[in-house]
Amino acid sequence: MIMEGIWPMLDLNELISKNYKDAVWFKAVIEKEVYISDVFLGFRNAPHFIIAVKYTDNEGTWIMRATVDAQYFDSIVSKVIGKRSGDTFLVDRKGVFQTNAREAGQIMEQSELKDLKPFKGIEMEERKGFIRATAWLKNVPWLCVVRIDKDEIFAALYNVRNIGISVFVLGAILIVLTVLLTTNHLVSRLETKRRSIRFLDQQLRSISHMASSMEMSYGFFREIKDTLANIDVTAKWIQDLTRKGNFNEVEESLGQIKSEVSRSQKEIDKFIRFITPGRPVIMEVDINEILDDLLEFLSSELHFKNIKVQRGYQDRLPSIRSDRSKLRQVFHNIVLNAISAIEKDGEILFTTRAGKETVTVTVTDDGRGIPEENLKKIFDPLFTTRDEATGLGLSISINILEKLGGSISVKSEPGKGASFIVELPFQIRSAGS
16 A cells, blocks of 8 residues: 655645556665655656655555655755855765755756765865865765855864964064063073083082092001101111110111101102192093003002902003093092992903094993992982992093093993993093083
């Protein structure tokens, strides 16, 4: 049984006399249960389309067919675009208009779109002067096409852009004025801070140098103490010889006193010379000679702690142009760390090698080594594992080497000692202050 929605003023007898069993829509709805046709003229000779639905119950199968006026449907579609400039319309898969378009064409005419293939979602396409958006309807094989004037779409965006540009320009002007007004004040403050940092850096270096020198002063004072003890013993011996009238031996003892005094003066001069920071001067530097001078200065401390020194110097090591006093401070800090790690009864190995552009100095000790978690921290300022240390030696050393164009690295295994590797270029332009 077929029930049909009809247009007003249409003769019902006209519909009753029609047999639709061979119609395309009838066969389609029997198979699919729901069918929506494309727009066609039909016997009414007016654009319309059919919606047919099949329903089955205990009384049989019912097919409801509704005929929709295309002009009425077209008025609904046209409201999508509203009063804005542009166009909106529907086409079938062959590209035939299913609704009227404002500019593109009229219903049931062929559009510029042909042989359309289904796709999901919405496709956007930019054309000259407009943007076209297309999407397939969910239950109807029609493509919805919306064309909107590009200037109208982006009008709000253009307004935002213009406002943004205006704000940016005004902000830039304000920033420039602020910078111009405050530049002198900021430069003055920055210069003051720079001088303060520079002064603090110099003070920290001086403190570190003094602290490391004081660590070595124990050996120096022991040497002086021994010398004074020898002089005291010799003086008492002279007194005894004087009472006995043995003046020949007195003269010999006085010679011994003179020798001890001379030796003490040399030790004091060497100590003062070593702890006095030198002025930065770029000159030819013999690395092997710097290390020998350092080891001679530390000989008492090394001897007292029973630490042996092995020299693996390269013969005829090329000289480099650098700052002798700064390098001496670097190696002084490294050796102090080695002595501290060993404590006593150990060995330190010095090796020097020349490469194509650098000289490499390696200081290796057989002390307790450095835990893996501390390897990346040992060059940080104030980091130390010793209560009596300042934690500045290695951080100042790496700072000095960076200014001299060099570098320092460390390799270590706990319980197997550590190796500090210093690389120095053959030439630098200037020394750090």
